[in-house]
Amino acid sequence: MEQIDAHKCFGGWQRRYTHESKVCDCTMTFAVFLPPQAEQGPVPAVYYLSGLTCTDENFVNKAGAQRVAAELGLALIAPDTSPRGHNLPGEDDSYDFGSAAGFYVNATQPPWAGKYNMYDYVVEELPALIKSEFAATVSDKASIMGHSMGGHGALVIGLRNADRYASVSAFSPIVAPGQVPWGHKALGGYLGDDRAAWRDYDATALVEDGKRFPGPAPLIDQGLDDGFLEEQLRPELLEDAAKAAGIEVSVRHQPGYDHSYFFIATFMEDHLRHHGKALLG
Numbered sequence: 487m488e489q490i491d492a493h494k495c496f497g498g499w500q501r502r503y504t505h506e507s508k509v510c511d512c513t514m515t516f517a518v519f520l521p522p523q524a525e526q527g528p529v530p531a532v533y534y535l536s537g538l539t540c541t542d543e544n545f546v547n548k549a550g551a552q553r554v555a556a557e558l559g560l561a562l563i564a565p566d567t568s569p570r571g572h573n574l575p576g577e578d579d580s581y582d583f584g585s586a587a588g589f590y591v592n593a594t595q596p597p598w599a600g601k602y603n604m605y606d607y608v609v610e611e612l613p614a615l616i617k618s619e620f621a622a623t624v625s626d627k628a629s630i631m632g633h634s635m636g637g638h639g640a641l642v643i644g645l646r647n648a649d650r651y652a653s654v655s656a657f658s659p660i661v662a663p664g665q666v667p668w669g670h671k672a673l674g675g676y677l678g679d680d681r682a683a684w685r686d687y688d689a690t691a692l693v694e695d696g697k698r699f700p701g702p703a704p705l706i707d708q709g710l711d712d713g714f715l716e717e718q719l720r721p722e723l724l725e726d727a728a729k730a731a732g733i734e735v736s737v738r739h740q741p742g743y744d745h746s747y748f749f750i751a752t753f754m755e756d757h758l759r760h761h762g763k764a765l766l767g
């Protein structure tokens with residue numbers, strides 16, 4: 487692991503690293519914010535999964551999360567959104583597939599299989615690296631959140647790993663990739679045409695299939711002026727599935743807000759306090 491950037495921030499440190507990833511078969515980049523409390527001993531972590539077109543840097547530079555994380559004593563861990571540099575055919579042809587669009591799945595289809603394994607990267611490899619390299623500053627306790635494609639990733643990873651995360655939240659998530667164009671393209675490309683295989687990466691289908699969120703009801707914020715709301719995000723599909731399953735999901739419909747980091751920054755404090763309560767009591 488190599489540190490490639492570091493800035494003191496709200497009494498803590500915003501750092502950036504590269505490392506060799508086995509599961510993605512390439513060099514990966516991620517960011518870590520360590521609050522001042524980490525100097526006294528390990529603090530819990532909140533993982534943030536970004537959306538289409540992002541790197542680890544969008545969240546770090548635009549979400550405004552560090553001030554509250556420093557107040558609460560939470561580490562923030564932001565991975566990249568896909569493997570990089572494989573030069574696979576079609577990898578850089580569109581914003582919603584390939585580079586910066588890993589969709590937090592383990593690909594089974596050539597040429598993506600064996601490389602586009604962002605699910606295993608986020609759930610297994612990155613936490614193992616954090617455990618080995620940050621043992622003095624970051625504890626095993628973790629929560630997860632994300633935006634759009636990353637909101638989908640956070641909901642799916644939380645539902646499939648309820649024992650590993652204390653809480654889940656999302657900003658404008660793709661709640662049912664099996665039912666929207668972004669998801670059809672990504673899940674079809676990475677997993678193939680058998681839609682049964684898509685259900686493992688679809689929060690709405692996972693709830694229908696009996697999976698349950700860890701901790702408190704997941705907090706979801708959705709801007710009502712979001713240009714992707716009706717075609718790609720469709721939060722009502724998860725709300726309906728949760729209602730049918732008899733589980734609580736806290737979806738807040740925010741008038742006037744769009745899909746941007748201005749929206750995310752507005753409600754970031756609420757999300758960090760949601761996770762802080764679950765992680766710190």
Ligand SMILES: N[C@@H](CCC(=O)N[C@@H](CSC=O)C(=O)NCC(=O)O)C(=O)O
Pocket residue numbers: 536537538539540544548581633634635636745746747
């Ligand atoms: N075609 C658009 C879409 C890009 C976009 O809106 N990306 C969002 C995430 S969308 C779902 O995953 C984003 O977070 N962008 C980065 C940012 O800093 O705002 C385009 O290419 O503009």
